[in-house]
Amino acid sequence: MKNIDSIIDDFKLSLKSVTNNCVFVRPDIPEGKAVNARNTYATDISVTDIIILIDDTLFGGAKDGMIITLNDIYYHVMGSPNGKVEIKSINRIVLDKRKLFINEKLTYSFTMPDKILLGLIVDFIKELINLGSITEEIKQPDSYKVDLTKKPLFPNIEQPNLSILNLNIEDGYRFLSDRLSAGSNIHFGVGIPENKYVNAKNTYASEIKRSDLILLADDTVFGNSKNGMLITYDMIYWKIILDNAKSIQLNNIYKVDFYTKKSTILLNDRIEIDFTVLNSDEKSYIAIFIGIILNNFANFIR
Numbered sequence: 001m002k003n004i005d006s007i008i009d010d011f012k013l014s015l016k017s018v019t020n021n022c023v024f025v026r027p028d029i030p031e032g033k034a035v036n037a038r039n040t041y042a043t044d045i046s047v048t049d050i051i052i053l054i055d056d057t058l059f060g061g062a063k064d065g066m067i068i069t070l071n072d073i074y075y076h077v078m079g080s081p082n083g084k085v086e087i088k089s090i091n092r093i094v095l096d097k098r099k100l101f102i103n104e105k106l107t108y109s110f111t112m113p114d115k116i117l118l119g120l121i122v123d124f125i126k127e128l129i130n131l132g133s134i135t136e137e138i139k140q141p142d143s144y145k146v147d148l149t150k151k152p153l154f155p156n157i158e159q160p161n162l163s164i165l166n167l168n169i170e171d172g173y174r175f176l177s178d179r180l181s182a183g184s185n186i187h188f189g190v191g192i193p194e195n196k197y198v199n200a201k202n203t204y205a206s207e208i209k210r211s212d213l214i215l216l217a218d219d220t221v222f223g224n225s226k227n228g229m230l231i232t233y234d235m236i237y238w239k240i241i242l243d244n245a246k247s248i249q250l251n252n253i254y255k256v257d258f259y260t261k262k263s264t265i266l267l268n269d270r271i272e273i274d275f276t277v278l279n280s281d282e283k284s285y286i287a288i289f290i291g292i293i294l295n296n297f298a299n300f301i302r
Contacts, residue, residue: 007127014120022112024053031221033062035241035276041076042067046279056112075108087128095122169214172292179285185218185278192216196225204245205230205237217286219275238273258287
């Protein structure tokens, strides 16, 4: 029986027989293209959800084209609204030259891929339809659907004082240990790789000490940790690709939200942290972890 990995392997093999400079398959999708496409017309997913990226731009910016995930097809043409089709909703898919019709509707007119290449893509989509492996939305436990009180959790202090901060780090670690799988982009405690720490520190948190670090989240495709998040005993630092480094003191956080539809972390109703590589589960775990160590809980909003 075929699974998603075997379908991807077959598609990669078929690509070797055609000329191709605009169709990319994970894990060989250029990070810049993936981020541009995701930020332009597929903001409700992580770049790690992308199986196939079709760059339909002349100069390779990937802001027009198509993204195929396990569950959905996203697309965008300059001057038109963003589009999305659920794979499970597809009853008929037809290619007419470079025009793609889904359920009798013209969905996309391609300019860069040729008809042979597009035929392989249509075959791949049909395999996904047959696979029928549509993942369900993650349901968070009710115990985490609790608002934080709208007031600072502890007094402002110059230096971290664990007796005042009273961080609940051990429970946070236990929560992560029960949920993170091998290969996760989230690292904590003594399990934080030294090279990732050094890269993150040098890129967006130069003042931190290794002994103060309690969590590192790597938001890069190739694992260099130059984008992501660092949490210490008194601060949270983060950097999103193409954005400036930012930080906030833990004792200034009074509310933590996680928007499941947008897959973003929101602090204090105004600070939005929208990672591009971390998947939705990992981002929700970070929100919960922050809530736990502050002896409160994250509020999940759909």
